[in-house]
Amino acid sequence: MTRRKPALFDPSLLAAAALDALRKLDPRVQWRNPVMFVVYIGSILTTALWAQALAGHGEAPAWFIFNVALWLWFTVLFANLAEALAEGRSKAQAAALRGMKQSVQAKKLANPADRTTVAQVRADELRRGDVVLIEAGDYVPADGEVIAGAASVDESAITGESAPVIRESGGDFSAVTGGTRVLSDWIIVRVTVNPGETFLDRMIAMVESARRQKTPNEIALTILLVALTLVFLLATATLLPYSLYSVAVAKSGTPITITALIALLVCLIPTTIGALLSAIGVAGMSRMLQANVIATSGRAVEAAGDVDVLLLDKTGTITLGNRQAAAFIPAAGVTEEELADASQLASLADETPEGRSIVVLAKQRFQLRERDLAALNAIFVPFSAHTRMSGVNVGARQIRKGAADAIEKQIAAFGQGFPRAVLATVQEVARRGSTPLIVSDGARALGIIELKDIVKGGIRERFGELRRMGIRTIMITGDNPLTAAAIAAEAGVDSFLAEATPEAKLKLIREHQGQGRLVAMTGDGTNDAPALAQADVAVAMNTGTQAAKEAGNMVDLDSNPTKLIEVVETGKQMLMTRGALTTFSIANDIAKYFAIIPAAFVTTYPQLNALNVMHLASPYSAILSAVIFNALIIVFLIPLALKGVRYRALGAASLLRRNLLVYGLGGILVPFAGIKLVDLGLVVTHLV
Amino acid sequence: MNAAAMMLIGVFLGLLLLCVKPVGLYMARVFEGRPGWPLRAGASIERRIYRICGIDPEAGMGWKHYALALLMFNLLGAAAVYALQRLQVWLPLNPQKFANLAADSAFNTAVSFITNTNWQGYSGESAMSYLTQMAGLAVQNFLSAATGIVVAIALIRGLARHSAATIGNFWVDVTRATLYILLPVALLLALVLVSQGVIQNFSAYKDVTTVEARTQTLPMGPIASQESIKELGTNGGGFLNANSAHPYENPNALTNFLEMLAILIIPAGLTYTFGRMVGDTRQGWAVLAAMGILFVALLAITVHSEQQGNPLIAQLGVDQTASASQSGGNMEGKETRFGIAASALFATITTATSCGAVNAMHDSFTPLGGLVPLFQMQLGEVVFGGVGTGIYSMLIFAIVGVFIAGLMIGRTPEYLGKKIEAFEMKMSSIAILVMPFIVLTGTAIAVSVDAGRAGVANPGAHGFSEILYAFSSAGNNNGSAFAGISANTPFYNVALALTMWLGRFWPIVAVLAIAGSLAAKKRIPVSEGTMPTHGVTFVILLIGTVLLVGALTFVPALALGPVVEHLIVWKTP
Secondary structure: OOOOOOOOOOHHHHHHHHHHHHHOOOHHHHOOOHHHHHHHHHHHHHHHHHHHHHHHHOOOOHHHHHHHHHHHHHHHHHHHHHHHHHHHHHHHHHHHHHHOOOOOEEEEEOOOOOOOOEEEEEHHHOOOOOEEEEEOOOEOOOOEEEEEEEEEEEOHHHHOOOOOEEEEOOHHHOEEOOOOEEEEEEEEEEEOOOOOOOHHHHHHHHHOOOOOOOOHHHHHHHHHHHHHHHHHHHHHHOHHHHHHHHHHHHOOOOOOOHHHHHHHHHHHOOHHHHHHHHHHHHHHHHHHHHOOEEEOOHHHHHHHHHOOEEEEEHHHHHEEEEEEEEEEEEOOOOOHHHHHHHHHHHHOOOOOHHHHHHHHHHHHHHOOOOOOOOOOOEEEEOOOOOOOEEEEEEOOEEEEEEOHHHHHHHHHHOOOOOOHHHHHHHHHHHHOOOEEEEEEEOOEEEEEEEEEEEEOOOHHHHHHHHHHOOOEEEEEOOOOHHHHHHHHHHHOOOEEEOOOOHHHHHHHHHHHHHOOOOEEEEEOOHHHHHHHHHOOEEEEEOOOOHHHHHHOOEEEOOOOHHHHHHHHHHHHHHHHHHHHHHHHHHHOHHHHHHHHHHHHHOOOOHHHHHHOOOOOOOHHHHHHHHHHHHHHHHHHHHHHHHHOOOOOOOOHHHHHHHHHHHHHHHHHHHHHHHHHHHHHHHHHOOOO | OOHHHHHHHHHHHHHHHHHHHHHHHHHHHHHOOOOOHHHOOHHHHHHHHHHHHOOOOOOOOOHHHHHHHHHHHHHHHHHHHHHHHHHHHHOOOOOOOOOOOOHHHHHHHHHHHHOOOOOOOOOHHHOOOHHHHHHHHHHHHHHHHHHHHHHHHHHHHHHHOOOOOOOOOHHHHHHHHHHHHHHHHHHHHHHHHHHOOOOEOOOOOEEEEOOOOOEEEEOOOEHHHHHHHHHHOOOOOOOOOOHHHOOOOOOOHHHHHHHHHHHHHHHHHHHHHHHHHOOOHHHHHHHHHHHHHHHHHHHHHHHHHHHHOOHHHHOOOOOOOOOOOOOOOOOOOEOOOOHHHHHHHHHHHHHHOOOOOOOEOHHHOOHHHHHHHHHHHHOOOOOOOOOOHHHHHHHHHHHHHHHHHHHOOOOOOEEOOEEOOHHHHHHHHHHHHHHHHHHHHHHHHHHHOHHHHHOEOOOHHHHHHHHHHHHHHHHOOOOOOOOOEOOOOHHHHHHHHHHHHHHHHHHHHHHHHHHHHHHHOOOOOOOOOOOOOOOHHHHHHHHHHHHHHHHHHHHHHHHHHHHHHHHHHHHOO
């Protein structure tokens, strides 16, 4: 799939969108957007009036009606274009996904226990429950669960991550996704979906917005827009009898023309937001996709904006994946360097990240260089589940490192007791959230290596931002409460859940939801599935199990739990864009009144020209300028609709003040300038 | 604005503000079921009423049940008022032997009084018997006011409760509103009015000889008792045709001041009741602030326009400047005992609320001075508004405003912890849409048919204003008139009755639906991400929403009426 972010007005996309915009003139398509449907009807009516004017029975000069009709059609087309552009970007993304759907051959096994007899079948003939063998070099034919074997799989097609991952039976790494490729070894997979229902299929369907339904908030907003449209329909329709009456009693002038009424109506109804509403929704989903998150519904994207509580796994989200050595704390009578030296020796052959970090720390603190174990005649003693420690034997020295109880046993084997002072330090280290690792040399306890969870850089600031946005963060960890509290304090989360079990997580989510809060979480394991299903916004890691992916309503292809924060921001952005454009659209009406009302009635009451505060050239140019401005503003706002209003981590009060000022006050002022400019342009080009 | 006007307005608003908290607190207590010591006596009456009517005061009602009870109650009220008017000649307390009213007029009046509009096509002293006035009209003055209050209380409960299936009991609410709020205050006010010279008797009309040795017939009647609730319940239907301009209804500056205060005291107090019942009084003050700011701004326009006088009269050499011996300004249609400021203030109050009582003829106001009352009604009666209707209509605007603005902070909009979703938007749209719909179409029909044009006395833009005013007044249940239009015709009686009915009950049902839906919702706890609805920003937002919706809807119509009239009057050399 393409990583490239499509340019906003990519020429190839633009051409396709322009064609699509024309195709969308179908009344059945227009009908779905009530606000634009009114404009559509208006365009048809004015076109008919133009035809009538050409025939010599016009209510106004033919050139004027023609121009109004022309720009009304443009208004409709611009709205179509906005939607087509948003969809076009999504379609491009979907096409990239579809490219992954290769027609591959699958090796179907009749008997899962026997992997020698395979039947070659086409991948799309596989049904749920079928068992297939996938060997090195083969594509995974469908989503499934590994039931035997282990293999390294290249999932870059889905995730963009080039390092292969291990997939094996049992546990949390048993899910494989169709379209990925096995690089080495073999696995036997039970297919879990029928053709057309695969993860890839669902992704494509979502992205293509074939099944895009209006989200709850979109529905509520549409109702408001329809109501406003009705009010304006009424306000303009009743103007005709009012005008007729006024002409009759004032005994001067001519009644308002139908063309002017239609122009007024189209200018007043919220066309700006009406034209861009569906584009905003499509663009929201598409922005998620650019962040490599697939939302299974628009509703989920919208809910993300409302999230009040974030449940974040400690490991990988708040802290770096593993603990690192932070300090050497020597026992009484041992120097720190001595301890560091022994620790380094014990860790030289330890390839775990923790082991590497000890070597690094020793080098940093005492410039201890790495030594060659072979030259020292040292024998590496690897970690075993039985002894729960590792180390080296150098000659007679038996250097070990491990948890306190394991080393205590080791020392006891030499007939010695474990020093109380070291034990006290062990407890102290544990209390501050670190993991104590004891180093011993034979019967002697040398001291402690303090392993610390390293909180990710900048995460504290991020949580501060979230707090300002009104979002509480809760850290989820399997650690004991002491350790958890220490890390929670360091990372600056609001709260934590220690010794978390799947039941405790589920309970926590339900508790918050009971108080009316919306909860978001990430998860990857099968045991996360119940909590994911319960959460309002549930981002499953793509590396996670099939169960987790089914339970969540979003899938993060990068499997980066920190992205939950971005997901929330994208949701908020979508809602903000809608609100901003609605406000702008309604605020615009004031200037349009000042343009059109004096122009429409000036023949009856010349005094009304006092309201022509913009000093527009003539009644015709005034009406035309308002209509043209109304159409052009849609085009100018397409980038904003597609990119979204920039989200700032401010409190609600200051954010509201800011946006009210920009889009409310701005919405009142901008059209005064805009309409005047269009009018000047019309005069200069002698169009009026 | 001169010093005297400023002082009057300052003292008036100051006193009103002082009343808001005690009155609001008292009303909150009443509806929470603990009216306190002064009215503990009422408890036994209350119980007896419930026993006689077979009401279980503990039973809560869902919104549909509540709305149905309300509609039935008002339908019965309308039938009673209609019957009294059609039978009054055979009933007691009719010393002038007034005939039964015509069917269309009786229908109009019945609808007018149950809807709290008190549009009067008839002339009280020459058509209605004392019984009709007392048992029909005055009773509905209480009950229609109580109806408005209970709808507001139901909506407030919807906001205050959470995960609840009911919004209160209509019968209990309406009983308490009448028994503990309207009756005692109205009684007190009536006594004060009597002390100032408002009459209260059942005598036949008196013929007196004037100083010019001519005979004049003076109407009599139980006026004080009806006058007090007319203001307090923002009803506005005068016992006499001249309404509060008549000395028997409003004899002096003190009664004028008290009547104005009575009109605003419940609508203003309800904002505090609201804050109190939702558990955050700042919310109530914010709504009051929005109402207050709109009020003062519009009032300033009226007072200024009236004080400026009329340039056409100035051309005739008439002195319109204020001095020690005259109040100056446009005095046409105003009582000299009230002058410019007290008349302009009364006009602003009576149209800001849905009262509609008048102490001056709005028809004779300057174009801009007359535009303000008209525009206030067209805003949907939310600048304080009628008893109950003001606060519930304002809360609907708050919901709409919060919906749009709430989106701008990137959350599903919420008000007082309640999510505003499709159902609320649908019902809010209905509540807000109905009024423009009936006012604009009503006016359109009236200017298009002969029956409608026939009643207009003044030609030109002013005639248009008169028709627009009549429908705006009826559609918003105000009841004041631009006079100058002969509305007691079958066309206007029927058209305006329908306008009043729809303008009243359609929004009420929508509001109750919102109340029910909100009550059932969970309450979202307040966080940093919650849009505050008690600060300056919210007040501005609320004012903006009200003005924008009102202005966008009615600007074209206003442009053809008062606006063009103003331009003509002031541009004419």
